[in-house]
Amino acid sequence: MPISNDQVQINNIRTLSTYVMEKLYESEFVSHFVVKEESLLKSIWKGGTTTMNADQFTAECKEQIHLFAANNASKLYSDSRNFNYPISPEQQAWLDNELLPQLITAGIAKWALIYPEEFIAQLSVNQLLEEENSQSVNIRFFSSETEALQWLHQ
Numbered sequence: 001m002p003i004s005n006d007q008v009q010i011n012n013i014r015t016l017s018t019y020v021m022e023k024l025y026e027s028e029f030v031s032h033f034v035v036k037e038e039s040l041l042k043s044i045w046k047g048g049t050t051t052m053n054a055d056q057f058t059a060e061c062k063e064q065i066h067l068f069a070a071n072n073a074s075k076l077y078s079d080s081r082n083f084n085y086p087i088s089p090e091q092q093a094w095l096d097n098e099l100l101p102q103l104i105t106a107g108i109a110k111w112a113l114i115y116p117e118e119f120i121a122q123l124s125v126n127q128l129l130e131e132e133n134s135q136s137v138n139i140r141f142f143s144s145e146t147e148a149l150q151w152l153h154q
Helices: 005-012 047-053 053-068 089-106 119-129 145-153
Strands: 022-026 031-036 040-045 075-079 110-114 140-141
Touching: 022 053, 040 053, 053 089, 053 140, 075 145, 110 145, 140 145
Parallel strands: 040 075, 075 110, 110 140
Antiparallel strands: 022 031, 031 040
């Protein structure tokens, strides 16, 4: 049976685990890695986000932006499956007015997010896309790493 072009493209995409990833930062809420050959910052949110408060969430987001800019990344991969923090409307406005413009200034080309498994966190993340500045960033949501990487490689 012949292999379609789509199958070849998917088979040629390496998972992030096949790249050299350098751990840059780790807390009880998130781990950040850089994949230099892909100009990519990979963030893995942890289940500890259920106990995170607003100040901790803000600090973690600021750290993510700092690492993205400091490592000259152009792509952001956020594995949010274990993200369980409900983002308040005030924090959503802060993300739109502060965080997203900083990502744009830092040169973001694409941001792939793996959907949170927790429903309220999904709603919070979805509402972020409705904010004004999010329209200026090429953000897509995925249910798997393979789909996200395929899009990031396009």
